[in-house]
Amino acid sequence: MNTRTLTLTALFIALSAVGGMVKIPLGPASIAMDAMPALVAAFILSPALAAAVGGLGHLLSALSGGFPLGPMHAVIGIEMAAIIFIFALMHQKGAKFLIWPVFIIGNGIIAAIPFYFILSPAFFYAAVPGLLLAAMINAVVAALVMPFVLKARMATQ
Numbered sequence: 001m002n003t004r005t006l007t008l009t010a011l012f013i014a015l016s017a018v019g020g021m022v023k024i025p026l027g028p029a030s031i032a033m034d035a036m037p038a039l040v041a042a043f044i045l046s047p048a049l050a051a052a053v054g055g056l057g058h059l060l061s062a063l064s065g066g067f068p069l070g071p072m073h074a075v076i077g078i079e080m081a082a083i084i085f086i087f088a089l090m091h092q093k094g095a096k097f098l099i100w101p102v103f104i105i106g107n108g109i110i111a112a113i114p115f116y117f118i119l120s121p122a123f124f125y126a127a128v129p130g131l132l133l134a135a136m137i138n139a140v141v142a143a144l145v146m147p148f149v150l151k152a153r154m155a156t157q
Contacts, residue, residue: 005045012053013060020061026130031137034061035080035107038147039142042088046151050088055081072118079111100139108132 019033039053055077062073069076083106090099108131116124123145 004156006048009041009045009049009053011052012037012045013056015041015055016053017064019058020057022062023061023065024130026133031130031134032061032065033138034058035084035138036142036145038080038084039087039103039138040149041143042084042091043146043150045088047085047088047092051081051085054084072115075114075118076111079114080107083107083111100143107135109139109147125131 015037016034019036021035024031029113034057035054038050041053058077058080059073059114062069062076067073083103086106087099087103090102094104109128112124112131113127115127
């Protein structure tokens with residue numbers, strides 16, 4: 001890994017931390033913009049590095065909110081890393097349009113399934129609408145920002 005790649009990864013992690021501070025409470029979940037930088041990172045970094053941005057970005061977002069789910073945020077961080085890894089891998093394979101619904105469903109519904117069993121079905125059903133909304137907002141903002149990031153990247157190469 002070269003210095004430029006390491007710097008970009010650190011920059012995206014920092015942007016995730018800043019985005020994580022933008023929280024709108026919605027039931028047991030909150031909408032935060034911590035996933036958006038990881039989605040953008042998936043377009044210019046390797047899947048593994050984009051996954052690191054997603055996982056660490058979630059942990060920093062949870063830290064700024066006081067870790068309301070305690071150690072379960074480690075599970076969420078791993079889930080987020082896996083979702084971003086799949087997103088980046090699908091992007092590399094050419095699934096340009098399918099990646100967005102996969103991210104939204106993965107982040108908004110599938111990632112919440114363990115909490116159906118860990119916490120309660122009520123928590124799951126209360127959290128999913130907010131998580132879906134958060135995933136959609138993160139995806140839309142990332143999709144809007146992505147062309148500019150790719151253009152800037154092309155200009156610097």
